[in-house]
Amino acid sequence: MPSDQPWPSEWLRGVLEVCVLRVLEDGTTYGYAIASRLADGGLGVVKGGTLYPLLNRLEAAGLVEAEWRAGDGGPGRKYYLLTDAGHQELQNTADQWSRFTRVTASIISGGHDVAEDKPVQDTSGVES
């Protein structure tokens, strides 16, 4: 496994969105700064080819807004800001991830009492 990528890419694909939303919750920031925060947090190097399409999808979904700002002597940057819908999405997804990680940790460690962390089943439309 390459040293700059400590986690399997399939895992990162699932968790990257909530991590990016969480970074943006701390304030308006730009792509490279988000990638640096994720790397410093231990997620490994998130390449631009992965990060920016995700940011585009979040922008298209209305979860973030973006604006260009001129750089100080350097090129301009596109800053991303979490919208109200983005905050809501972060809250929901973060809760789900927390439950999911508790469940998987319990299963992996051989524990059995995971019933309370099971996802809520959608029973609408099911005949009783």
Place this chain on the structure above:
Amino acid sequence: MSVTGAGLKATGRFAMERTLAPHVDEVWAQSFCLELRLLGVDGARIGAALSEVESHCNESGQSAQLAFGTPVEYARSLRLPVDGDHSPRAVLRFLVPVSVQVLGMFLVVWSLVEWLRDQRLEVTTGHLVIAAAFLLAVMALVRCAVSVHRLAVIHRRLFPVIAVALLYLAGTATCLLALRFLDQVLWRTSGVWGVVAGAAEVSGGILWAVVRRRPPGSVDDPITSPFDHEMRAP
């Protein structure tokens, strides 16, 4: 920082790439912009996407190839909104009214000759097949517009020669075979009616082209810096 066609001519190849993204490999940047163009993305969005690559490469010190992978795959992965008016298909769609005019022109010339010779015009199965083949070829060209554009850009020297040669051979073969073997007369009429019908077809094609004409300025879609856009915004 608008980079127009005139600007490109003034400073040569890769002028736009060097202006908008000086820290990005110019060949990578050109391929990236080309792919987005072929997808039908408008110039302002292409400029913004390239500027974001520039910003990332400048700050990370990474090459575009390392940070973003191949330009074509990255361009596609962005899934940027497509502007229908600037897609290759929309551009080629303007061939259809022109094709109708060309067919009308051929009909006028052919009918006029018969009329002046005081002979009746004979429409055969072969004539209909030739007209249908011509229209089908134009429609196929429009349908495969993106692939045709890509080939034309990548093989800009060979493509025109091969395409013209193939079209010429295919057209000639279709005409010869259709006229030789499909000579069943379907309709006989005076040459004057052919002239009238051909003139009506030419006029209809012109009218069609006028109706579908783009508003002034919509054809010119330069790749611009996002800061141009920001400055223009109210």
